[in-house]
Amino acid sequence: MFKDREDAARRLATRLSHLRGKRPLILAVPRGAVPMGVILATELEGDLDLVLVRKLGAPGNPEYAVGAVDEAGHVYVNPDVTDWLEPAYLAREVERQRALLAARRAQYGAPQVDPAGRSVVVVDDGVATGATLIAALDAVRARRPAHVTVAVGVASPQAMERLRGHADAVVCALVPEDFHSVGQYYQEFGQVEDADVTEWLGAWHGPGR
Incomplete structure (x- = not known):
């Protein structure tokens, strides 16, 4: 179990440390994964943006x-x-x-970073069926990145099987056999609001970036 999304993001950053120095593009799936995307982009010295799916x-x-x-x-x-x-x-x-x-x-504003030719990490806090994240991965693929890694905190075994066909690499911190819901694997799993996302993006893309 994770303490919170920050804990999950730092565990994923450790497993993605080989990307540090390669300026990866971190694409977070709003809203829950955005705080995780901020941490990954910081830890891996990359860029941050969103991939929007519903x-x-x-x-x-x-x-x-x-x-x-x-x-x-x-x-x-x-x-x-x-x-x-x-x-x-x-x-x-x-x-x-x-x-x-x-x-x-x-x-949220227009996309800031073009993934074409980039090493991209698509991040989400957790995956139950995989449907939303697969749509996100397919959307990113259509923009011709060089390499796509999907990074998730927790996923069901069924979702993991589905994801493997839509990314070059799949990194997941927890794959419990008795998966029921994403929130059960976080001690703190508060709602992320649109205002939070806008604030994080504004700070990231502000002066000096």
Whole structure:
């Protein structure tokens, strides 16, 4: 178990220490992974930015991810839901989440760093199904980075298997067999607010950067 997101980020930084000196680009998945991204970018002497994706919630259970969508409209759907997920519902959910992505991008500001040709680390605090993070990885891949590593605090074994097909390397601090939820592996797992993200990004991209 981690004490908090900072603890998870520092454990990941240790496992990614081979990237120090290579100026990696750390792309955090908002909102929870942003404080982790700040630590990784600092520890690895890299750059920091965001990759924006939104979970596609299941009918009647919005917390369960049936897939995810990125800013460009690319959609990933979990293979195990295609038999029962209605196309009409999926189309409505995609449009709803894309509208939220547009609003979030307007709040956070335009991307600051081009990942083309870069060594990129996509970071998240935890992964249950893998849908959101896979959409993030596919979005990053489309921009032609040289190498993509996914770094997560905790993941289910099923999510780990799915992630391996979408990144050059997968680094995860905890892969418990009895995984139930991301939050159960953090002693402190408070909500990260949009205002927090905006403040962290403003400080990172401010004068002197």
